[in-house]
Amino acid sequence: xxxxxxxxxxxxxxxxxxxxxxxxxxxxxxxxxxxxxxxxxxxxxxxxxxxxxxxxxxxxxxxxxxxxxxxxxxxxxxxxxxxxxxxxxxxxxxxxxxxxxxxxxxxxxxxxxxxxxxxxxxxxxxxxxxxxxxxxxxxxx
Amino acid sequence: xxxxxxxxxxxxxxxxxxxxxxxxxxxxxxxxxxxxxxxxxxxxxxxxxxxxxxxxxxxxxxxxxxxxxxxxxxxxxxxxxxxxxxxxxxxxxxxxxxxxxxxxxxxxxxxxxxxxxxxxxxxxxxxxxxxxxxxxxxxxx
Amino acid sequence: xxxxxxxxxxxxxxxxxxxxxxxxxxxxxxxxxxxxxxxxxxxxxxxxxxxxxxxxxxxxxxxxxxxxxxxxxxxxxxxxxxxxxxxxxxxxxxxxxxxxxxxxxxxxxxxxxxxxxxxxxxxxxxxxxxxxxxxxxxxxx
Amino acid sequence: xxxxxxxxxxxxxxxxxxxxxxxxxxxxxxxxxxxxxxxxxxxxxxxxxxxxxxxxxxxxxxxxxxxxxxxxxxxxxxxxxxxxxxxxxxxxxxxxxxxxxxxxxxxxxxxxxxxxxxxxxxxxxxxxxxxxxxxxxxxxx
Numbered sequence: 320x321x322x323x324x325x326x327x328x329x330x331x332x333x334x335x336x337x338x339x340x341x342x343x344x345x346x347x348x349x350x351x352x353x354x355x356x357x358x359x360x361x362x363x364x365x366x367x368x369x370x371x372x373x374x375x376x377x378x379x380x381x382x383x384x385x386x387x388x389x390x391x392x393x394x395x396x397x398x399x400x401x402x403x404x405x406x407x408x409x410x411x412x413x414x415x416x417x418x419x420x421x422x423x424x425x426x427x428x429x430x431x432x433x434x435x436x437x438x439x440x441x442x443x444x445x446x447x448x449x450x451x452x453x454x455x456x457x458x459x460x
Numbered sequence: 461x462x463x464x465x466x467x468x469x470x471x472x473x474x475x476x477x478x479x480x481x482x483x484x485x486x487x488x489x490x491x492x493x494x495x496x497x498x499x500x501x502x503x504x505x506x507x508x509x510x511x512x513x514x515x516x517x518x519x520x521x522x523x524x525x526x527x528x529x530x531x532x533x534x535x536x537x538x539x540x541x542x543x544x545x546x547x548x549x550x551x552x553x554x555x556x557x558x559x560x561x562x563x564x565x566x567x568x569x570x571x572x573x574x575x576x577x578x579x580x581x582x583x584x585x586x587x588x589x590x591x592x593x594x595x596x597x598x599x600x601x
Numbered sequence: 602x603x604x605x606x607x608x609x610x611x612x613x614x615x616x617x618x619x620x621x622x623x624x625x626x627x628x629x630x631x632x633x634x635x636x637x638x639x640x641x642x643x644x645x646x647x648x649x650x651x652x653x654x655x656x657x658x659x660x661x662x663x664x665x666x667x668x669x670x671x672x673x674x675x676x677x678x679x680x681x682x683x684x685x686x687x688x689x690x691x692x693x694x695x696x697x698x699x700x701x702x703x704x705x706x707x708x709x710x711x712x713x714x715x716x717x718x719x720x721x722x723x724x725x726x727x728x729x730x731x732x733x734x735x736x737x738x739x740x741x742x
Numbered sequence: 743x744x745x746x747x748x749x750x751x752x753x754x755x756x757x758x759x760x761x762x763x764x765x766x767x768x769x770x771x772x773x774x775x776x777x778x779x780x781x782x783x784x785x786x787x788x789x790x791x792x793x794x795x796x797x798x799x800x801x802x803x804x805x806x807x808x809x810x811x812x813x814x815x816x817x818x819x820x821x822x823x824x825x826x827x828x829x830x831x832x833x834x835x836x837x838x839x840x841x842x843x844x845x846x847x848x849x850x851x852x853x854x855x856x857x858x859x860x861x862x863x864x865x866x867x868x869x870x871x872x873x874x875x876x877x878x879x880x881x882x883x
Binding site: 337339342366368369370371375376377378380381384400402403404405406408409410413 | 477483507512517522541544546
């Protein structure tokens with residue numbers, strides 16, 4: 320399963336067609352696109368925190384959701400109408416105010432559905448702060 | 461299962477201890493607290509939208525997450541350290557830019573875990589835009 | 602949303618096309634088909650128990666899965682190739698060795714996906730032993 | 743994270759305390775216990791099939807559930823009262839009537855909850871037939 324878009328091309332697409340993810344400044348960056356997967360980094364701001372100083376659930380959800388979308392379009396080309404149909408997330412450890420990485424692996428890339436596994440961590444890729452499974456619906460061409 | 465906090469008390473608590481939910485202005489309001497459940501309304505802003513003008517997944521996720529938290533504290537009293545352990549959400553219909561209600565029903569309120577069912581709709585409570593199941597971990601006293 | 606098959610017709614279809622659910626005897630019975638929902642009853646046997654005498658997770662999973670399938674075919678007609686694409690189940694209370702009911706409500710019946718909510722209980726419909734969300738993929742005609 | 747039980751010890755425990763998993767004959771075997779994970783093999787029988795000759799959802803669910811339990815007890819010792827609190831499974835490809843392996847990786851092993859990732863495959867570990875996330879509740883000692 321080979322990517323059809325480069326990191327640069329994905330960035331340019333997000334810039335023009337998905338400006339909403341930059342509403343709070345450039346907090347999310349695509350860091351890797353490879354065979355069957357993609358990674359993004361979130362540089363959290365004060366606004367992404369919850370009481371106790373941990374990165375909020377919605378911020379981690381958004382990171383998993385966007386990274387899954389990036390992994391899908393990197394492998395099938397730009398599909399503006401792909402929509403998330405379900406997302407199941409487990410919060411495992413309290414994330415601190417520091418760079419947070421999400422790596423999404425494509426488990427299945429069908430004609431109608433893509434299913435991805437998202438691992439979210441901070442310093443240590445073996446100590447996940449959250450893990451998600453994401454399903455995207457791919458519109459008929 | 462009777463609530464131990466009123467809508468007014470929950471609002472006051474969110475105000476002082478959970479100011480983060482008002483980062484973008486007062487977009488979330490508790491609309492009902494009743495036996496075994498709670499409801500909140502999201503008045504979405506431009507920043508909550510995705511391409512196509514639909515309310516974003518992270519905005520619906522945040523609404524389900526906060527409503528579940530409100531339902532829990534309304535029934536067991538203020539527990540600042542309750543944390544979401546998992547959230548499974550299905551996106552069912554594309555939500556438009558208008559008031560969005562989430563009703564959370566407590567399925568189980570144990571000593572260590574609370575499990576809630578969240579129904580999110582706009583005009584018609586029978587046409588959900590999203591449905592979620594949320595698990596909160598309740599810290600030992 | 603009106604059913605297009607009666608309880609009798611669903612039973613006959615399961616009998617001829619889905620004999621596997623009767624491998625252990627007639628332990629599952631359709632008890633209701635109504636607008637937007639269906640219910641089944643499991644009469645558990647010794648083989649459905651786990652240590653401690655509770656009905657096993659796989660038995661509850663199978664009950665939710667088959668009831669969701671029944672709800673789908675009752676509303677769109679017989680679709681032998683509909684397959685479960687995901688199932689999220691929360692176990693809430695330990696079920697005992699007695700009749701167990703599952704009620705499935707259709708949350709969305711789209712052209713490609715059906716999403717259902719399954720409530721599993723024993724004596725008291727307000728005290729669920731398990732709750733599931735089920736997604737079925739509907740094959741193109 | 744090192745295992746505290748060997749494959750042999752786990753087998754002996756299942757034999758005496760969990761005979762239910764052998765109701766249909768010895769269809770499930772522990773094939774590996776290693777740091778942070780465990781694997782089991784299901785040798786499916788006619789009774790585990792669905793129309794079309796694919797291994798049924800409940801059979802895959804049971805395999806993921808038991809493998810997760812084995813991974814937990816292999817790392818914390820025998821805890822007869824550990825119970826599954828939730829299981830989210832995605833069905834990715836239709837499994838055929840042949841040996842099926844489940845590898846469970848421990849994502850978190852806390853005092854109260856264990857969260858595991860389950861990958862189910864047949865010939866090719868990179869082509870999953872199903873993927874699950876399992877949460878076990880660990881009883882207070």
